[in-house]
Amino acid sequence: MPKTRKNLFERFANWATNATGSSTAFIVAFAIIIIWGVTGPIFGYSDTWQLVINTGTTIVTFLMVFLIQKTQNKDSKAIHLKLNELIASHQGASNRMVDIEDLNEEELDKLHKFYEQLSDLAEKEDDILCTHSIDAANDNHNTKLELNKHSRKHKN
Numbered sequence: 222m223p224k225t226r227k228n229l230f231e232r233f234a235n236w237a238t239n240a241t242g243s244s245t246a247f248i249v250a251f252a253i254i255i256i257w258g259v260t261g262p263i264f265g266y267s268d269t270w271q272l273v274i275n276t277g278t279t280i281v282t283f284l285m286v287f288l289i290q291k292t293q294n295k296d297s298k299a300i301h302l303k304l305n306e307l308i309a310s311h312q313g314a315s316n317r318m319v320d321i322e323d324l325n326e327e328e329l330d331k332l333h334k335f336y337e338q339l340s341d342l343a344e345k346e347d348d349i350l351c352t353h354s355i356d357a358a359n360d361n362h363n364t365k366l367e368l369n370k371h372s373r374k375h376k377n
Contacts, residue, residue, distance in 0.1 A: 231291075238292045241285065253277075297322075 227235070240246055257274050264270035301322055308314045321332065 234288050234291045237288050241288070 254274075257270075261270060301320075305319045308316065308318050321329070324332070
């Protein structure tokens with residue numbers, strides 16, 4: 222798939238996220254705090270002196286929230302697409318897992334309970350490398366239960 226040209230905001234967001242996440246950015250921010258602290262006695266710890274750092278940090282924090290969210294949204298979407306590709310390409314995987322991020326909290330909790338069941342079933346397996354989809358694990362477990370009931374009846 223050819224890469225398309227990124228818009229101005231996306232290029233800026235990528236640049237700003239990389240720049241602000243660097244060691245240099247941390248050192249600059251730390252230096253600003255040190256300089257601000259050292260200048261306290263010079264400005265008599267005035268309200269204006271305090272207002273400068275409060276206003277500066279508030280503005281930077283406010284803008285960073287949007288940049289971080291933009292980057293997280295993009296990364297999250299890319300990860301979901303990669304996982305969807307893995308699910309779609311694996312014959313044994315359940316396609317019901319594609320786009321589960323669109324489920325509501327209650328539906329996700331229900332799905333989580335299915336995976337807890339799957340974990341419980343896997344613990345009962347003799348082969349620790351054996352894996353199943355939810356459906357296959359339930360079918361396998363139910364088949365084993367039926368076989369065990371059937372074999373117990375014949376032993377008695």
